[in-house]
Amino acid sequence: MSDQAAMSDVSSGEEAGEVCRFWGRLGIPGLIDVHTHFMPERVLRKVWEYFDALGPLTGGLEWPITYRQEEAERAALLREFGVRAFTSMLYPHKPGMARWLNDWAADFARRTPDCLHTATLFPEPDTETYVREAVEAGARVFKAHVQVGAYDPADELLDGAWGLLAEAGVPVVIHCGSGPAPGKHTGPEPVARVLGRHPRLRLIVAHMGMPEYEDFLGLAERYGEVRLDTTMAFTDFTEDFIPFPRRALPRLTDLGDRILLGTDFPNIPYPYVHQLHALERLGLGEPWLRRVCHDNAARLFGLTGTA
Template sequence: MRRFRERLGLPGLIDVHTHFMPERVLHKVWNYFDTNGPLIGDLEWPITHRKEEAERAALLREFGVRSFTAMLCPHKPGMAACLNTWAADSARRPPDCLHTATLFPVEHSGPGAAGLRKRHQLDRDRTRRSVSYVHELHALERQELGEEWLRAVCHDNAVRLFLL
């Protein structure tokens, strides 16, 4: 992964799809995937990095990730406020975790939400996927969209979005 970053001239990766959340919520999410909850269906989707928060953050740093998000996902009404409070409390976030917020879509639908545009960023869900991080970076390269696109997806778009 170091060679990948060096070849693109990146100081590190910025991953916008990592899951850090209150421990109680995290264990419920892990259980949901362990038991193939209804939204998963027949897919086998094991948690490959079932570790304490500090260990998961250290693993991301080993991968060359310099910043990441908590990727908080409320799955029922009333959860967003609690998750946003947790995310805003810097003592609860691991170092290098970018401040983000979340919403429950049904509670926040309307013209504003409909007008949001998706911007491509590194979106590698490392807590659930069994495919290696290196494999995922090579999969991005195989898209053959050029080094400028790779730099944008793996770093520059998130730098602009999060004002890093």
């Protein structure tokens, strides 16, 4: 039986205990998850409806959402898991959405102190203005979704915003790989053009850049501020259709200070703890796991103290 299947019937209390035992064994004060989704409830329900309907961007895969609780319950569950800090990844799919999403996210961060204040962007004439406003309001991380937004990250309408974020040192979690289904502007080439103009931009490539894992590892090797998050990578679900190449495992070790824990909670088709088990079974050692699950993000976001 796979790890994913074995966990399928575990209660939330049992799962929280298993998650806490995982990070307790590593001797870290908890987890830092850079890729979790909180957004206006009506928007999140639309996202869930899309997954339920097997929309084209899901690659036609069955994708049952494991954590459909209300917002407060989901945040409380992350705390039970010992997640010290998490994000509210949200994103527009058309012009005119980003500013009000940022307003919602700023309010969510105010009432959720353990959430890293998250913002987003889209190529439109006022992008640089509202990105600057979000940074000045305390945004600590941005989300860019090239696949859903169907835009070129190297669009000149984004150039000023990328420069501003590079100068401010604010990280950007960017879904730019072509998985689970390709988009018009997904893949490494558009991102390479952005980095050519803004080499100090702190991009965090979501999902390890799947399926172009090795190309995005190459960008991280070339640009010292590029990182990758583990979201859904290495899990049974993903290994069935976009396996990570075993030959690239040594590169994960070499980039051990720039790999960050991400999960996609709550929009995952398996229990949260499975992502942790999937990382552990890579066999890259406890020091690597400590960095990935806590220390790298703690350093990036200046988080100190204990849980």
